[in-house]
Amino acid sequence: MWNNEKQVRLDVLRAAELAGTLDEAGKAELGVLIESVDAEERTRLAPALAQMKNELAALRKQIQKSEVENEQLATLALQMEQLLADGRQTLRDLQHRHQAIRAEYERVTGKPLPVAV
Numbered sequence: 203m204w205n206n207e208k209q210v211r212l213d214v215l216r217a218a219e220l221a222g223t224l225d226e227a228g229k230a231e232l233g234v235l236i237e238s239v240d241a242e243e244r245t246r247l248a249p250a251l252a253q254m255k256n257e258l259a260a261l262r263k264q265i266q267k268s269e270v271e272n273e274q275l276a277t278l279a280l281q282m283e284q285l286l287a288d289g290r291q292t293l294r295d296l297q298h299r300h301q302a303i304r305a306e307y308e309r310v311t312g313k314p315l316p317v318a319v
Contacts, residue, residue: 203242204238204239204242208235208238211231211235212232212235212236212239215228215231215232215235216232219232303315
């Protein structure tokens with residue numbers, strides 16, 4: 203377990219390394235201490251990292267689901283736009299037919315077609 207004594211020793215060895223005065227035994231000891239710190243950090247962080255990986259996997263799954271839904275919604279939006287365009291065309295067609303019927307009625311009777319209320 204990491205403690206203040208190990209930290210002080212690590213600091214001393216790093217300072218000697220930076221100063222260029224660290225001998226081979228010191229280098230070996232520094233390597234062991236650094237590996238010890240790394241191992242302890244890995245052990246301590248493992249649960250958090252595992253949780254983050256699980257959260258990331260869940261987020262990726264949600265993104266994939268959302269992308270599929272977005273594609274489906276885009277398709278539906280296009281269908282709705284086409285339906286609206288079809289409705290507008292139908293309305294124009296009906297208006298033209300109505301106008302033709304009114305004109306024919308007026309031609310036949312000489313009177314305008316009465317408006318139904």
